Amino acid sequence: MKQFCIIGNPVEHSISPRLHNLAYKCLGVAANYSRLKLENAKDFREKFFTCKYDGANITVPYKEVAFANCDEVFGIAKQIEAVNTVVKRGDKLFGYNTDAPGFIKSIEEFKNIKNVLMLGAGGTAKALSFALRENGLHVNILNRSKNRLDFFNGANFNTFSHDENLPNSFDLLINTTSAGLKDNELPAPKELLLGLIKNAKYAVDVIYNKETPFIKLCKETSLTCKDGSDMLLYQAVFAFNIFFDNRFNEEDITKAMRGAFTL
Numbered sequence: 538m539k540q541f542c543i544i545g546n547p548v549e550h551s552i553s554p555r556l557h558n559l560a561y562k563c564l565g566v567a568a569n570y571s572r573l574k575l576e577n578a579k580d581f582r583e584k585f586f587t588c589k590y591d592g593a594n595i596t597v598p599y600k601e602v603a604f605a606n607c608d609e610v611f612g613i614a615k616q617i618e619a620v621n622t623v624v625k626r627g628d629k630l631f632g633y634n635t636d637a638p639g640f641i642k643s644i645e646e647f648k649n650i651k652n653v654l655m656l657g658a659g660g661t662a663k664a665l666s667f668a669l670r671e672n673g674l675h676v677n678i679l680n681r682s683k684n685r686l687d688f689f690n691g692a693n694f695n696t697f698s699h700d701e702n703l704p705n706s707f708d709l710l711i712n713t714t715s716a717g718l719k720d721n722e723l724p725a726p727k728e729l730l731l732g733l734i735k736n737a738k739y740a741v742d743v744i745y746n747k748e749t750p751f752i753k754l755c756k757e758t759s760l761t762c763k764d765g766s767d768m769l770l771y772q773a774v775f776a777f778n779i780f781f782d783n784r785f786n787e788e789d790i791t792k793a794m795r796g797a798f799t800l
């Protein structure tokens with residue numbers, strides 16, 4: 538039986554085991570998906586191999602560690618130097634990032650987007666900004682602190698901090714900050730957000746399972762809004778396909794995993 542897991546710290550809250558195990562059951566796959574709470578980054582590779590995993594997903598704070606531990610890295614993971622999916626082939630570890638394509642898939646229903654404003658400049662913002670740009674969108678980054686913007690300036694994105702004037706004309710607003718995750722905060726000053734929201738068409742918060750203050754504010758207008766559940770779902774679907782060499786139909790995996798949200 539194949540063995541997979543989610544590696545992170547903490548991992549208790551992760552619904553990845555629920556998504557993958559339900560898909561194994563529905564699709565008749567002999568596999569098991571568990572959790573590995575990793576205390577020490579230096580043990581990443583050794584733990585993975587001694588526990589005899591065939592593959593894993595990686596969550597906070599080990600996506601960069603996973604990148605550094607792979608023998609080869611593919612796709613957008615190379616640009617952003619962060620890996621959320623690893624798979625073992627022989628004695629080698631191969632790394633991918635499915636957060637970014639998962640997000641792109643999750644906004645497929647949003648039409649005619651040209652300009653995007655990303656709130657936040659952390660790991661998720663990195664992944665999404667490169668993926669959106671690869672899809673032909675013009676990506677701008679707004680962050681509370683200026684120092685995190687250096688990376689994005691270096692990669693030729695337009696960047697702003699909260700005290701700078703920025704245009705109001707963005708089609709899509711994406712909250713990638715953790716504001717609202719464990720607190721009741723907005724990702725930027727309310728007045729600034731109200732101006733942006735007035736002129737936008739769509740808003741996404743990558744936080745899932747919770748109506749954040751940002752989404753609440755967006756819903757007070759005619760904006761089309763969604764949370765991060767579909768991003769989470771599709772990153773898992775794409776990881777599943779990497780684990781099983783694309784042997785399964787994407788729609789069948791999606792249908793099976795969707796059931797995990799209502800369990």
Ligand code: NDP
Pocket residue numbers: 597636656657658659660661662680681682685713714715716717718722723724725743744745765766768769770772
């Ligand atoms: P990071 O720690 O890398 O980045 C956090 C960002 O949030 C920074 O830009 C930080 O700004 C900003 N921030 C934090 N608190 C506030 C605040 N009160 N006001 C304004 N800005 C704030 O986090 P990640 O990118 O790894 O994760 C971000 C979010 O994405 C999390 O909530 C996580 O749960 C979610 N996520 C969802 C996924 C999904 O599948 N749906 C997948 C991955 C992540 P500063 O630089 O000023 O500190």
